[in-house]
Amino acid sequence: MRLALDSISKKVGAQTWLHEMRLALHSGAVTVLLGATQAGKTSLMRIMAGLDPPTAGRVTVDGVDVTGMPVRERNVAMVYQQFINYPSMKVAANIASPLKLRGEKNIEARVRELASRLHIEMLLERYPSELSGGQQQRVALARALAKGAPLMLLDEPLVNLDYKLREELREELSPLFAAGQSTVVYATTEPGEALLLGGYTAVLDEGRLLQYGPTADVFHAPDSLRVARAFSDPPMNLVAASATAQGVRLQGGAELALPLPQDMAATAELTMGVRASALRVQARPGDVGVAGVVELSEISGSDTFVHACTPWGGLVAQLTGVHYFELGTAITLHLDPAQAYVFGADGRLAWAPARQGRR
Template sequence: MTITLSGVSKVFGGFTAVHPLDLTIPEGSFFALLGASGCGKTTTLRMIAGLEEPTDGTIRLGDDDITRLPPHKRPVNTVFQNYALFPHLDVAENVAFGLRRRGISSVRKQVEETLELVELGPLAKRKPRQLSGGQQQRVALARALINRPRVLLLDEPLGALDLKLRRQMQLELKRIQTEVGITFVHVTHDQEEAMTMADTVAVMNRGRVVQLGAPDELYENPRSTFAANFLGTSNLIEAEILAVEGAELRLKAVGADSVLRLPVERCAVEEPRAGGKVLVGVRPEKISLTHAADAEDSDASGTIPEGSNVLTGRIRDAGYLGVSLQYVVDSPVCSEFSVYEPNVERDTRLTRGTEVVLHWRPSHTFALDAAQDAEAGTAEEAL
């Protein structure tokens, strides 16, 4: 069932937790509210659940206005980070609790079906203390789903799990949502978690949605420095627009003579013009490194594809991450240029102090308004 928030805001005393927000969550979707602590995502979820009353605005579920409806009268269930299972009840009784509370006595079939959905059928008689963290999370999920809510709200449900288990549960949650087909609204601060599971992600910062879209769209085409930095890592370069040539921009990076190019459609500045300032961005995994000696060798001219964006630099640090190699490169345009290369054909010459050429496709470049804070959304800014 579609959830529609119109002008919804929440003020606590003199603090505005959520600024007026217009948001539509499509029926049957897996929707994520993503942001750092204090951005307003949990407050938004609690207003949908009825646990907080909006200061202003309306919340609709389908055609029904539920803004002032008490929580127990909303066709909505919530799963929290703290699973709050009853330790004296076994798995089956924990799952059946909501039905029994509503006076339903014949629950066996529904409990069995719901436990099969979350793949816990063989563990029905175990107590919560006999379960792993991931299994306890599934019990909490089953207990919410058995009530057949129209919307399931998830408030950091995987936050207490270790990394490996969390990744397994991300896939499980997506599978379950696909099978039951109801609307899931998931609050998280974990970018990977949101991008793995959600059909649509709303990136929140300081009580506002800064960008909304499919995970790949947000990652590949960020429209603000906050989105670019919060969703993964971005290298941002100050540059001046030299010319707008049809569907392409030509730019000069501040501090270098190299001319960079990118499609106009990947520029978040309205009506870009020659002389305008932008922040040129490129993701670390989009960049390739070539040893400077190879770049200058005429016999090795094929090492840098024609038409690439090209910069020079010196490797400051190199790290081995197993699946990839991570480099930090000092360049005239950026003192800490991050580069991730897949661990396929490792060039052992690329060590600290090595002169290199960085190159990438113009189509992998994006541009943002230079008036924004280049550090917005980074871990350093959060500190």
Template sequence: MQLRLESIGKKVGSEDWLYEMSLSPQPGAVTVLLGATRAGKTSLMRIMAGLDAPSTGKVLVDERDVTGQSVRRRNVAMVYQQFINYPSLTVAQNIASPMRLRGEKNVDEHVRALADKLHIGTFLDRLPAELSGGQQQRVALARALAKKAPLMLLDEPLVNLDYKLREELREELGQVFSAGDATIVYATTEPGEALLLGGYTAVLDKGELLQYGPTAQVFQQPRSLRVARAFSDPPMNFFQAFRVPGGVQLPRSALLPMALPDAAAGAGQDVTVGLRASALRLRERDGDLSLHGKVLLAEISGSDTFVHLSSDIGDLVAQLAGVHHFTLGAAQTMYFAPSAVYVFDAAGDLLLAPSGARSS
């Protein structure tokens, strides 16, 4: 199924909730809607589902105009943040309900297969209220998959689960989605979730569609500062700098040798340098540049250590693999390769991405 949003916009009163945008999620793949709260993700999904009509533009399904057509007349499966299940039906009956509506054969066998895939096979005879939050959300996901709708919309389905459950379900969902042929649209505020699910990503901010494309490409080549901020966790480090012959000069720090595009403004032009937290390291390699600072905070999360430092060019955060121990207030030098740097012009548009992130 090909869903296409053509120049759609959404106004509520005098307020723009969605500015005019066009988007065609890739058929049979996952498209992630990534953005902070109030970026417009839910408003966009409600228009895709037929729960709301756009103020401007058209919604097309296989080139057929379905703008204004209610959700009841569309073949859509939806999963929300809340655990929406039929409370009086068992887990098995919840999952089976869309299959029985279609008059499908071998329902029990298909229910068992879906339940096993989502690791709820031992709970089939229980009621939803007897399950944990994570187990209830798995039931809702299984029922949505059982509907076999060509379009499946998931609006931050893991946000109300604890960290461990989110991690487990993220990995499982990636496997489940890759095995199906439905078009999946998945809304999240978390860049890590978008990277894990892969597929395609549409970055939204304050009702604007900033960039859409293959997830890895959008992550590696954010076309603007706004995209880079939205698609970085931990946040990308940004430093003000200016262009000089042969590269970019960081105030009170080293020259970053690089060849900026000829179309960029000349020497003296203000630019913004971006450096991902994962690009910083403790040990120097050939060709590295250094940043000197003091440790403000060090915290261990999972298998990584996050170090916050103050430096001559501003505060920064480094993401280091493994467990490391630091003394608060101690001097600390971090190293990075010039080839790991992003450069944005005065308008916030991307001038240069890391050498390994350039498109082929």
């Protein structure tokens, strides 16, 4: 199934919720809608599903215009943030409901197969009210998979779960989607989920589609500062810089040798972007170092996040492992210049690691 949005937009009163955009989903693949809250993800999904019409433009499925077709006439499965299950039905009946509507055979075997894949086979005789939040969301996912719809929409389905449950389900989603035939659209605010799911990513910000492409390509070569901010967690470190004949000069006088585009003026205002994971406390050959003072150190899972005040400005380093730093102590952070991003005065990408030229 190939769903395409042709110059669609959405206005509500005087507000523009979605600016004009074109987007053609890759059939049978996962497309992640990545953006902050109110970026337009849910509005876009509702138009894809047929729950809301666009103000302008059209929606096509396999080349057929379905813009005015109501959701009840489309074969779409949706999973929301809330745990939406039939409270009067046991888990087995919840999962079986779309199978019964289609008049399928061997329903019991199919239900057990889906329950096994989602590790809820021991819950089939319970009611939703007897389940935890994570178990209820697994039931909702199983029912959506049972529907076998050519288009499956998931609107931040893990956001209301605790950290441990989110991590468990995230790891299970990719093989679940790969085992089906559906075109999957998955909305999230978290870059880590987009990277884990792979496929394709559409980055949204304030109702605008900023970039769409294979997830790895969008992550490694963001078109603009706006995309880089949206696709970095923690946010990408941004440092004021200027162009030189050899590369870029940073605040504090440090210089990085980078082969910038030849048409970039020698004194042009630039912004250098550095992902937190690219900063280290141990120097390697060719690194550029910057001395600073520790302002905050926090341990999250198996990583340590160090916030430091430096001549380049405030920096956040993501260090693998558990490390302890006293507040106010001196620290030197090191960067391989080849891992730096450079954005022009217009915010467009001028240099990315292992990639050259403007996008």
